[in-house]
Amino acid sequence: MKKILSFDVGGTKIAYAVVDELGQFVGEVNKTPTPKSAEEIRLFFQNTIRQYYDKIDGVAFSTAGAVNAEGTRIISFTGNLPVGYNQTDFLSLTDKPVVVENDANSAGWAEYALGAAQGCQNAVILTIGTGVGAGIIVNGRLLKGKSGAAGEMHFPIDSGHKRRCQGCGMWDCFESFASGTGLGKFAAEILGDGATGYNVISGKQQGEPKCEQAFNLWQDYLIKGIITLGNIFDPEAVVLSGSLGALVEYAKVEAAVNADILTPALKLYPARFANDAGLIGAALLACKKLSETV
Numbered sequence: 001m002k003k004i005l006s007f008d009v010g011g012t013k014i015a016y017a018v019v020d021e022l023g024q025f026v027g028e029v030n031k032t033p034t035p036k037s038a039e040e041i042r043l044f045f046q047n048t049i050r051q052y053y054d055k056i057d058g059v060a061f062s063t064a065g066a067v068n069a070e071g072t073r074i075i076s077f078t079g080n081l082p083v084g085y086n087q088t089d090f091l092s093l094t095d096k097p098v099v100v101e102n103d104a105n106s107a108g109w110a111e112y113a114l115g116a117a118q119g120c121q122n123a124v125i126l127t128i129g130t131g132v133g134a135g136i137i138v139n140g141r142l143l144k145g146k147s148g149a150a151g152e153m154h155f156p157i158d159s160g161h162k163r164r165c166q167g168c169g170m171w172d173c174f175e176s177f178a179s180g181t182g183l184g185k186f187a188a189e190i191l192g193d194g195a196t197g198y199n200v201i202s203g204k205q206q207g208e209p210k211c212e213q214a215f216n217l218w219q220d221y222l223i224k225g226i227i228t229l230g231n232i233f234d235p236e237a238v239v240l241s242g243s244l245g246a247l248v249e250y251a252k253v254e255a256a257v258n259a260d261i262l263t264p265a266l267k268l269y270p271a272r273f274a275n276d277a278g279l280i281g282a283a284l285l286a287c288k289k290l291s292e293t294v
């Protein structure tokens, strides 16, 4: 059975583990703080690959940033990772086969292959954290677009210059409302300056009306976005992942979406995999690539 050394690279930590072709972990999932420079990150990758070299068939990276259509390098800015990380030459790290994929795409592939969207040929998997990422499955394949960057959740969803998105610079895009950052803005607007998304969530659990109001506003924008995605992709399922994905009112949101979409009804599911989705998805994509090139 093929085994892949898989890395999930984030701004604060890097997780890594050996994953087999069935998506099972072989041993522990390890975590380490993300090194402070691109060169230190590269050395960490090299040293770790060397440790596992004799036990693995390939290496996979689930990473922030858009990844090219070939799955070999990052083609965009990578936010809170060190300057120069997006220039990493992943293929030069080892002579084993290497696959690189965006973290939301990797998580989406894990949910499609083994998780909440298993059995669906068309699915949209949204990862809702600080931003909103998406892995989009069309006819059983990951949608990559002409360059590899498809699935950016920066489409206009409101008007009136209410919010300027920090990610794309546009006014009133989906991510600027439906992300954790977006919930934080609703918190400040309704609860007052200094209030955060965490205040909204804890207050909602205690039944505080203003917190419920802020949460519902956030969720209404999520509904609008899912309607748009439903109409464009006609998916069997939309899966919500990430820290905020777990808090969504599923029955209510699914009913609201299906009341307004033009396409036949979709199902809305919470993600099966939590923090491990990127590790598993990237490893499964690497196994797929290995079997296609044999």
Ligand SMILES: [Zn+2]
Binding pocket: 153, 154, 155, 165, 166, 167, 168, 169, 170, 173, 174, 175, 176
């Ligand atoms: Zn945006």
